[in-house]
Amino acid sequence: MTQPSFATHEVFNQSPPFEDIDLFTVDQPLVDAVKANGGAAAERELSAFGKQWGSAAMADRGRLSNENTPKLRTFDAKGNRRDQVEFHPAYHELMAHSAEAGVHNSTWTVNGKPAGDAAEVIRAAKFYMAAQVETGHLCPITMTRASVGALAVQPDLLARVMPVLSTKSYDSSFAPWWQKRGMTVGMGMTEKQGGTDVRSNMTRAVRDGEAYRITGHKWFMSAPMCDAFLVLAQAEQGLTCFFMPRFAPDGSVNAIQFQRLKDKLGNRSNASSEVEFAGAYGERVGEEGKGIRTIIQMVQLTRQDCAIASVGLMRSGLAHALHHARHRSVFQKHLADQPLMQAVLSDMALHVEASTALVMRLCRAFDRTPHDAAEAAYMRLLTPAIKYWTCKSAPPFLYEAMECLGGNGYVEDGILARHYREAPVNAIWEGSGNVMCLDVLRALSREPEAAAAVLQSLAAETKGLPGAGETIAFIGKTFRRADGERVARLAVEKLALLAAAAALNGVSPRQAELFASTRLAASHASMYGAVELESGDARALLDRALP
Ligand SMILES: Cc1cc2nc3c(=O)[nH]c(=O)nc-3n(C[C@H](O)[C@H](O)[C@H](O)COP(=O)(O)OP(=O)(O)OC[C@H]3O[C@@H](n4cnc5c(N)ncnc54)[C@H](O)[C@@H]3O)c2cc1C
Structure with missing residues (x-):
């Protein structure tokens, strides 16, 4: 369709939009690298992904989710804690498309074992293409995929989580993870006094029956609407890893209290929170003292x-x-x-x-x-x-x-x-x-x-x-x-x-x-x-x- 022209001048010598292309097949170095590393059988799948993510509609979702940044709703109108983060619908759509393509879990079997063959190479090609369009939403996607690596040391927990984590569904509802169609997992290590040196973590974990009560803070905890977080805290035997869900097993909202969201240089579609744990429920992952x-x-x-x-x-x-x-x-x-x-x-x-x-x-x-x-x-x-x-x-x-x-x-x-x-x-x-x-x-x-x-x-x-x-x-x-x-x-x-x-x-x-x-x-x-x-x-x- 011809656009109406300006009264004063014609528009020319501007490049057309770089949209509606197949991000896979136009990228010969990628096609060759995938093939050289065992992923040739997935070329069709990757081309379908490349077309979807190279579309003008996907580019627009990327723009919208970065222009309309997430908002923290700390309290409701009556002063009760809410601790929820609202995202633009375009962000949820990006999450749903990544999940549908298994970018958050396809390197694992439904039991949480490495999927083998060229699963890593194929998923990496998708991650690389998605990053060309919108990178912020890939934060919860990468953390969810990676969480399985740590959860593997706690097979009972892994067995409970995988039926939900291994689906291709994205479920943005604020509900206990075990009631959802799919789930995301974040990570909380960095505290004010130390990020690299996590041994300096001050957050404490105290036994409460089989579980733990966790008290302290995290200075950076991204993707706060994840359904659970892997968190480091000091237990009796030293720094330990915990699975901290948004909802406690009795269905109550866990004591995870967001203080504010970071105002960041980039990565704006992704929320990164400062958070306090006020005796939050947590389950141990691995042995006490083996958190790192x-x-x-x-x-x-x-x-x-x-x-x-x-x-x-x-x-x-x-x-x-x-x-x-x-x-x-x-x-x-x-x-x-x-x-x-x-x-x-x-x-x-x-x-x-x-x-x-x-x-x-x-x-x-x-x-x-x-x-x-x-x-x-x-x-x-x-x-x-x-x-x-x-x-x-x-x-x-x-x-x-x-x-x-x-x-x-x-x-x-x-x-x-x-x-x-x-x-x-x-x-x-x-x-x-x-x-x-x-x-x-x-x-x-x-x-x-x-x-x-x-x-x-x-x-x-x-x-x-x-x-x-x-x-x-x-x-x-x-x-x-x-x-x-x-x-x-x-x-x-x-x-x-x-x-x-x-x-x-x-x-x-x-x-x-x-x-x-x-x-x-x-x-x-x-x-x-x-x-x-x-x-x-x-x-x-x-x-x-x-x-
Ligand atoms: C947008 C964003 C989101 C984040 N999300 C999360 C999250 O979800 N969960 C989470 O746990 N953390 C998160 N982080 C925190 C991030 O992982 C830390 O900022 C990072 O690990 C560095 O820690 P630090 O900020 O405490 O810096 P420091 O540990 O104080 O390090 C400062 C600098 O010193 C250097 N340094 C450290 N040790 C040495 C040494 N021995 N010799 C020489 N140089 C050294 C480092 O390379 C760095 O350049 C996020 C950060 C950002 C910016």
Whole structure:
């Protein structure tokens, strides 16, 4: 339909909306990475998901749920506590679509066991596509999926929860979880005096028959309308993990009192609360005193999702930038055909292609870990390294993508400003940058042989790639230093780059060579486009990124 024109001017030389596309099939690096990591059989399913999430209707839901942020209703009109958070209907629709596609649970069987085959890879491809459209709602989605990892240490509780958690239904009603069609689970660890150092938690748990009464606070507890939370509190034997439902077993509302919602830089569709527990009902998960060991099973999975979401955000930035550059003319030539813009976009495409291959390779390790010690070692050593590198590279990447759209990139009508505000949170939560580096060092010192085997296999997979040998030598030398902590960031970044080159080599060897020659053999400049690629290589990268 032709739009009525302005009286003063015609509208032209603006790119058309980047909507109603299949987010899967237009993304050749994703298609190839899914295939290389065992997910080829799911191509149709992923294409259906890609079409749904690439639709204009879904983009609109993303916009609406971020413009109409959640509201805390602490009290009712008569002063009684209500402690409910209201979300825009678009947010609930996003939740329902993610749940329907199993993004919150498809890596588990109905009994809470790992689903096997390529379940992690397939779900990751969905998570990556959904992140391109709306990331805030993925917070309860990732936490719900990850909670099963921790609940597994308490089989009786897991058996009760899974019939509700494993459905493909999203049920937003405020009701006891056992009466619902589906449920979501959040997590409460961070307190005012410490987030990284959860041992400093002051929240107390006192036995009350078989259960516990929990008293204290959490300084950050996201997605407060979840049906239950895994919470850390100090019990008699030390820090312990608890399952804290919104309703106590007698059907009364549990004593979970929200103080206020955080006013955040981004992640605005998602509510993050400050909360007090006034003798709240909780059930123990795992042994008393083993709280960190229990909840780390959940955190390992949310860290994986932080990496996937970061790459999804970058992919969206790249796709929007490339789409715009192919339609926008400057000095009688499309931006995409200007040599300097081509240099910027192709360097960005290389970064996203390597990052996509890397996170899908990581997900293959998650798929195979239950039966394969080498994959378990890969997962243990590389999850923190990959979270570190992908999450920290997303904000500057999105800034560059935004700039490719000029002024249009900076305004809230488009999605890039939202992506840019969203990106830093993935590096901060679930263990911030330094904490990830320290975790890599921990893996190296606790399981040195397993870590050495991972490095050896990365060496084999990158054999012959420019700069790979020197990178491996540097990593080995640096990690052996007694003062390794001081230089951990550089070594962890190089480890992630090496793993990315190896993963990319298994997907598309020519791009792996380009990646290695610009990132391993040479120091990549801090700005995109400051590398020299042959024009044929640059074109191939851009064609793969968006046909
Ligand atoms: C939007 C949002 C939502 C959140 N939702 C939740 C939630 O649902 N549940 C929950 O439990 N938490 C949540 N958090 C909290 C988040 O997990 C913490 O903020 C994070 O773990 C860091 O803890 P902290 O803020 O206490 O910072 P600190 O622990 O004080 O860390 C500050 C900085 O110091 C660095 N650092 C820490 N230790 C070391 C060290 N030994 N050496 C060098 N550097 C170090 C860290 O990397 C970090 O950069 C949320 C946070 C945000 C921003």
